[in-house]
Amino acid sequence: MKGKNIVKNVISIAPMVDRTDRNFRNFVRMINRDVLLYTEMITAQAIINTKDLDYLLDFDKIENPIVLQIAATNPKEAYEAVRIAEKYNYDEINLNVGCPSDRVSGNMMGAYLMAFPEIVADIIKAMKDATDKPVSIKHRIGIDGKNILPDYFERTLLDQYEDMKNFINITEKAGVNKYIIHARIAILAGLDPKQNRSIPPLRYDEVYRVKKENPDLHIEINGEIKTVDEIDKHLKHTDSVMMGREIYDNPMILTEFGKYYGKDINITREEIIEKMIYYVENMEKQNIRPHLFLMHAHGLFHNVCGSKYWKRKINDPKADSRLLRTLLNEINYNY
Numbered sequence: 001m002k003g004k005n006i007v008k009n010v011i012s013i014a015p016m017v018d019r020t021d022r023n024f025r026n027f028v029r030m031i032n033r034d035v036l037l038y039t040e041m042i043t044a045q046a047i048i049n050t051k052d053l054d055y056l057l058d059f060d061k062i063e064n065p066i067v068l069q070i071a072a073t074n075p076k077e078a079y080e081a082v083r084i085a086e087k088y089n090y091d092e093i094n095l096n097v098g099c100p101s102d103r104v105s106g107n108m109m110g111a112y113l114m115a116f117p118e119i120v121a122d123i124i125k126a127m128k129d130a131t132d133k134p135v136s137i138k139h140r141i142g143i144d145g146k147n148i149l150p151d152y153f154e155r156t157l158l159d160q161y162e163d164m165k166n167f168i169n170i171t172e173k174a175g176v177n178k179y180i181i182h183a184r185i186a187i188l189a190g191l192d193p194k195q196n197r198s199i200p201p202l203r204y205d206e207v208y209r210v211k212k213e214n215p216d217l218h219i220e221i222n223g224e225i226k227t228v229d230e231i232d233k234h235l236k237h238t239d240s241v242m243m244g245r246e247i248y249d250n251p252m253i254l255t256e257f258g259k260y261y262g263k264d265i266n267i268t269r270e271e272i273i274e275k276m277i278y279y280v281e282n283m284e285k286q287n288i289r290p291h292l293f294l295m296h297a298h299g300l301f302h303n304v305c306g307s308k309y310w311k312r313k314i315n316d317p318k319a320d321s322r323l324l325r326t327l328l329n330e331i332n333y334n335y
């Protein structure tokens with residue numbers, strides 16, 4: 001491994017806007033203490049301009065190890081945002097070069113920047129000037145920038161392996177040694193972010209090839225990874241695996257990850273609900289709506305008996321600790 005400046009991890013939970021907030025991350029920690037967590041993507045501008053920095057960036061100690069993901073369009077704002085975030089104890093700072101949304105591309109951030117590796121390199125240098133923490137990049141295999149990239153681009157379809165190689169070669173020189181690669185291209189015009197997470201085909205082999213050709217880089221693979229068998233297959237070719245939607249929809253899969261951390265995770269759903277009750281009671285004491293936390297737990301009974309019932313109850317905006325206690329009693333009675 002090149003340099004020690006890296007957060008070693010086997011599995012991380014993908015940054016997901018509106019999902020991987022503080023409440024969800026606390027929910028994950030009720031089940032698994034080891035997986036690497038990410039914030040939602042936060043723009044550098046939001047960090048610079050917010051009036052409530054704690055609301056945006058603060059987190060609980062139990063959430064470590066945790067990565068702050070930022071989106072930035074130029075080195076100056078990236079430097080400022082990372083400098084501001086320094087007072088929080090993030091383990092790593094990640095630059096989003098994978099988001100395909102037109103709003104993000106329109107602001108020259110996210111996947112759009114794959115067409116500008118030199119700018120990304122400058123942003124990375126600025127981030128590294130602002131922190132001693134490891135800095136990583138999350139990106140795609142490539143982009144289709146038709147109708148989006150400026151006219152002077154001779155090619156707007158930057159989807160060849162060589163394009164990604166060029167992107168990595170240039171940004172690596174700025175001091176990045178960890179890349180998280182969502183193994184499909186992003187189509188910047190014509191597909192929305194949701195479609196961009198399923199329509200462009202997966203190209204895992206090219207992520208494997210990056211690792212093979214760059215054994216010194218930490219290469220993390222991402223994109224529709226759903227089972228421990230799949231994780232094991234990917235770990236034969238890459239250093240780590242990032243999972244998003246599957247963990248959100250089926251959080252009990254987190255109990256299967258103990259083997260990657262040399263332990264057994266035997267926690268039951270009942271024990272998780274006990275922890276949830278404690279957490280929700282704390283929210284209630286602070287007059288925070290429990291729904292903000294409970295909505296993230298709808299997948300707890302994924303694929304088992306009672307799943308629909310749990311989902312319906314827990315998604316009720318009025319759900320609270322009393323409801324949780326009732327549900328716990330029902331489970332204890334029924335099983």
Ligand SMILES: Cc1cc2nc3c(=O)[nH]c(=O)nc-3n(C[C@H](O)[C@H](O)[C@H](O)COP(=O)(O)O)c2cc1C
Pocket residue numbers: 014015016017018019040041069096098099138182197222223224225242243244245246
């Ligand atoms: C609701 C949602 C929000 C997302 N927000 C972000 C984000 O803020 N930053 C980012 O890099 N990727 C974001 N993504 C993409 C994920 O990080 C991940 O790359 C993608 O979902 C593929 O992984 P998966 O198939 O395991 O879910 C988001 C995905 C979803 C479903």
